[in-house]
Every structure is written in structure tokens, then in C-alpha cells.
Amino acid sequence: MIEAKTRAWWRATAALCLGSFLVFINLYVPQPLLPELKQAYGVSTLGASLLMSFATLSLAFALLVFGPLSDAIGRGAIMRVTLVVAGALSLCLAFAPNFETLLILRLIQGFALGGLPAVAIAWMGDEFDKPALLGAVGLYIGANSLGGISGRVVGGWAASIGGPEAAFLSVGVMTLVGCVLFWRLLPEGRAFVAKRFELRQAVRDLVAHLRTPALLGAYCIGGINFLVFINQYSYITFRLAAEPYALAASALGLIFLTYLGGTFGSTVSGRLARRFSPASCMCAGIVILTLGTAVTLSNALALVILGLTINAFGFFLCHSLASSWVGRYAQGARGSASALYLVFYYLGASIGGFWLEPFWRVAQWPGVALGSWLLLGVTLVLALRLRRFERRHG
Structure with a gap:
């Protein structure tokens, strides 16, 4: 080793x-x-x-x-x-x-x-x-x-x-x-x-994970939050490329430096979770992501960037704790349990455009914010349920 x-x-x-x-x-x-x-x-x-x-x-x-x-x-x-x-x-x-x-x-x-x-x-x-x-x-x-x-x-x-x-x-x-x-x-x-691959056992493990409410809740939180977070960045590029901002591709690329707020969120997630509990911090991360989205509604470019930075902090705070939650509460086959979290995570990213596009067509960026808030309300409810589970099971 x-x-x-x-x-x-x-x-x-x-x-x-x-x-x-x-x-x-x-x-x-x-x-x-x-x-x-x-x-x-x-x-x-x-x-x-x-x-x-x-x-x-x-x-x-x-x-x-x-x-x-x-x-x-x-x-x-x-x-x-x-x-x-x-x-x-x-x-x-x-x-x-x-x-x-x-x-x-x-x-x-x-x-x-x-x-x-x-x-x-x-x-x-x-x-x-x-x-x-x-x-x-x-x-x-x-x-x-x-x-x-x-x-x-x-x-x-x-x-x-x-x-x-x-x-x-x-x-x-x-x-x-x-x-x-x-x-x-x-x-x-x-x-x-090398291990012999057994399809039947692999499928049984995946089904068992999906039937576990504590895991399914974390999967949905990770997938839905990433749906909102990553696709907001896609639509913000359309907003900032148009007037009155008219940012070039080079400037739009720099917008993604706001991800560094997420690096900080991931770094402090462990310390916060030890003090306030993982599920409570997931709730906080979702609320922060909701508030950051509100800040992006400003017409001032500096406040838009600030809102994206706040979003990154809130999203990665929640994401770090949701992914570690899976490792903590999976009963066996932890590898497939963690892989399933990533499947939900990237599936969320894949379907986000289909959810947010109608909101964009009707109301541009304020519509994207509304579509985001509707889904964040769902993940907040799921996180509150995990908080109740955590209090019962420790």
C-alpha cells in the first residue's frame, strides 16, 4: 500500500x-x-x-x-x-x-x-x-x-x-x-x-439504495441543486452577452472565477457540519443559493457577480455534505451508492435546460430565477426531512 x-x-x-x-x-x-x-x-x-x-x-x-x-x-x-x-x-x-x-x-x-x-x-x-x-x-x-x-x-x-x-x-x-x-x-x-462482475447483484444494490429514503433524499438534493446551479451559468452567459453588458467570450469565461466561492464553501463544510450537523448545513446551503439568485436580479454587473459567488458558496456547501451523507448512511455497497449520487448529479445538469428554457423565453433572467426558486423549494423540503431523520437516528 x-x-x-x-x-x-x-x-x-x-x-x-x-x-x-x-x-x-x-x-x-x-x-x-x-x-x-x-x-x-x-x-x-x-x-x-x-x-x-x-x-x-x-x-x-x-x-x-x-x-x-x-x-x-x-x-x-x-x-x-x-x-x-x-x-x-x-x-x-x-x-x-x-x-x-x-x-x-x-x-x-x-x-x-x-x-x-x-x-x-x-x-x-x-x-x-x-x-x-x-x-x-x-x-x-x-x-x-x-x-x-x-x-x-x-x-x-x-x-x-x-x-x-x-x-x-x-x-x-x-x-x-x-x-x-x-x-x-x-x-x-x-x-x-479482479472480481467477477455480477449484473444481478449490481442491480439489486442500486435498487436497494433507491429504496432507502435517507439516500434518495440526498440523491435528489444533489441532482436538483446542480440542475439549478450549472444551468444558471449557461443562461447568465446569454444575459451578459446581450446589451447592456455585451461581454465578449473572454470576459464571460472570467465570470466562472466566481466558482472560487464554491471552493471556500467546500473547505468550510466539514467544520460547519461538526458544529451544526450535516443536514442543517444542507438547509443553510440551499437558503444561501436562493438568496444569491435574488442578488443576481440586479442590473449592476458587480452585484450579478457577487450573486453568482454567493450561489457557488451555497451550492458547494450543500453538495459536499450531501455527497458525504451518502457514504455515511449507505448500508453496504458504498461504491455503487456514491456512483448513484453522481448519476443523479449529472442527470440534473442534463435536464436543467429543458426546465429553465420556458422560464427564460417568457421572462428572461427573472424567469430563470423563478424557475430556480421553485426547485430550490423542493430541495429545502427534502433537506428538512433529512434533518428530521438525522435527529432520530443520530
């Missing part, structure tokens, strides 16, 4: 953080480009948003495929191959002849991008001892958010110079170069023991 702070630990952790970073720059690079892509291809706001929805939908499906598959064939090869495929597909996106091809490529890319998130923590569980695992997971999750921010900033900057094609080319080249480093850094797994 690899011990914490050793040379092998730093090497493996660096590899997995790099892989995580590469996954999320590819996943989120189109988001600041949506207004430009909408205009270039003559599609609706919903049509442009499908570039995000298709990728997150297929990523959610990939989690259910690659996780069990890795138990049978190993994890390292899945991570290596899927990263290369994802990078190659970003290059292909730059040369897509039409919008339909762009959507198909994003659907395939989303599936490839699911390979590493589906198995990275399982790889760590195989190879690291417990103290090493805890430290590595924290760094790995931090790389997730850094990749998400970087994908949007790099994409917006490159698009301001050479259009969306330049954004996809830049990220594709970055990914393939990063893959060379990833392949060299990631050690061969030594503690992995």
Missing part, C-alpha cells in the same frame, strides 16, 4: 489530479461559448445548451458502465484510454461541419470523460492506505473545480482570439499533452484484485 507523503504518493496523486483537471476542462469549455455558438449555428438558447446537456447525460451513463467494468478488467487502462479519446474528440469538435455533428461528438466525448471520475477514487482505495487516501481525495476534488474554472477561462480566452474552433483546439492540445504526463506519472496498480 502507498503511504501518505511518500514519493509514490505524490506521483500517483499528481497523476490523478492532472487527470481530473483534464476531464473538467473538456467538459466545461463550451459553456462561455454558448452565445457565440447560438449565433453561429442559428439555434435557440435551449439548442446551444444541449452542448452541455448531452455531455453530462452521457457522462452520467458512463459512471454506471466504467465503475463495474473496472472491477473486472482493472482501472488504470480505463483512465488512460478514455482521457486520450476525450482529448482527440476536442480536436474533432473544432472541425465539426454542422451543429448536429457537434452534438454527436459531445455525446461521445461525455461518455469518454466519465472513465476517470468513475474509477479514480476506487483506484486510490486499492493502492493507498487510509491516511494517504483521505489526503489524496481532498486534492483530487480540488482539481475538479480547478479544471472546471480553467476550461471556461481558457475556452473564453481562446475563442476571443480565434472563435470557438480555437477554444476546442486549445483544450484538445492541452489534453493530449497532459495525457503523456498522466501515462508517465500514474503507477501500475499492484493491489488490484
Whole structure:
């Protein structure tokens, strides 16, 4: 087993953080480009948003495929191959002849991008001892958010110079170069023991998780909150690209630096949960996300940015605690329980455009805020129920 702070630990952790970073720059690079892509291809706001929805939908499906598959064939090869495929597909996106091809490529890319998130923590569980695992997971999750921010900033900057094609080319080249480093850094797994995949047992585990109210509530909180949070960012790009703001793609990419509020929310979530209880802090996170959305209704750009930062803090505070809640209350098969949380999480992102689009068409950004509040009311009720469960069961 690899011990914490050793040379092998730093090497493996660096590899997995790099892989995580590469996954999320590819996943989120189109988001600041949506207004430009909408205009270039003559599609609706919903049509442009499908570039995000298709990728997150297929990523959610990939989690259910690659996780069990890795138990049978190993994890390292899945991570290596899927990263290369994802990078190659970003290059292909730059040369897509039409919008339909762009959507198909994003659907395939989303599936490839699911390979590493589906198995990275399982790889760590195989190879690291417990103290090493805890430290590595924290760094790995931090790389997730850094990749998400970087994908949007790099994409917006490159698009301001050479259009969306330049954004996809830049990220594709970055990914393939990063893959060379990833392949060299990631050690061969030594503690992995292949297990026979039993579809019937896997299905039974998933059904059992879905029948557990304490888990289902957390799944719905994570999925619905992410539906609101990530799709608000898509629609805010349309708002800020139009008058009176008329922000260019490079400036829209910088808007996603507000995610750093979420980094702070994740960091303090553990300390707050120890003082006030996880479910209570989930409720607080949802209320903060609701209030931040109200702040974004201002016409002042500075207040819009402040509202997005507040939203990021509230969302990641709740998300961190909902995901850890699953690990705490899952009765057996914790790997599939956590994977199912991520499936709900990315499914929420996939369907958010379909929910918010009618509100946008009727009332633009105030409509998006209303649609968000309706769903946040649902997740607040679910969080209050988890709070009652927590008080009964400790």
C-alpha cells in the first residue's frame, strides 16, 4: 500500500489530479461559448445548451458502465484510454461541419470523460492506505473545480482570439499533452484484485439504495441543486452577452472565477457540519443559493457577480455534505451508492435546460430565477426531512 507523503504518493496523486483537471476542462469549455455558438449555428438558447446537456447525460451513463467494468478488467487502462479519446474528440469538435455533428461528438466525448471520475477514487482505495487516501481525495476534488474554472477561462480566452474552433483546439492540445504526463506519472496498480462482475447483484444494490429514503433524499438534493446551479451559468452567459453588458467570450469565461466561492464553501463544510450537523448545513446551503439568485436580479454587473459567488458558496456547501451523507448512511455497497449520487448529479445538469428554457423565453433572467426558486423549494423540503431523520437516528 502507498503511504501518505511518500514519493509514490505524490506521483500517483499528481497523476490523478492532472487527470481530473483534464476531464473538467473538456467538459466545461463550451459553456462561455454558448452565445457565440447560438449565433453561429442559428439555434435557440435551449439548442446551444444541449452542448452541455448531452455531455453530462452521457457522462452520467458512463459512471454506471466504467465503475463495474473496472472491477473486472482493472482501472488504470480505463483512465488512460478514455482521457486520450476525450482529448482527440476536442480536436474533432473544432472541425465539426454542422451543429448536429457537434452534438454527436459531445455525446461521445461525455461518455469518454466519465472513465476517470468513475474509477479514480476506487483506484486510490486499492493502492493507498487510509491516511494517504483521505489526503489524496481532498486534492483530487480540488482539481475538479480547478479544471472546471480553467476550461471556461481558457475556452473564453481562446475563442476571443480565434472563435470557438480555437477554444476546442486549445483544450484538445492541452489534453493530449497532459495525457503523456498522466501515462508517465500514474503507477501500475499492484493491489488490484479482479472480481467477477455480477449484473444481478449490481442491480439489486442500486435498487436497494433507491429504496432507502435517507439516500434518495440526498440523491435528489444533489441532482436538483446542480440542475439549478450549472444551468444558471449557461443562461447568465446569454444575459451578459446581450446589451447592456455585451461581454465578449473572454470576459464571460472570467465570470466562472466566481466558482472560487464554491471552493471556500467546500473547505468550510466539514467544520460547519461538526458544529451544526450535516443536514442543517444542507438547509443553510440551499437558503444561501436562493438568496444569491435574488442578488443576481440586479442590473449592476458587480452585484450579478457577487450573486453568482454567493450561489457557488451555497451550492458547494450543500453538495459536499450531501455527497458525504451518502457514504455515511449507505448500508453496504458504498461504491455503487456514491456512483448513484453522481448519476443523479449529472442527470440534473442534463435536464436543467429543458426546465429553465420556458422560464427564460417568457421572462428572461427573472424567469430563470423563478424557475430556480421553485426547485430550490423542493430541495429545502427534502433537506428538512433529512434533518428530521438525522435527529432520530443520530
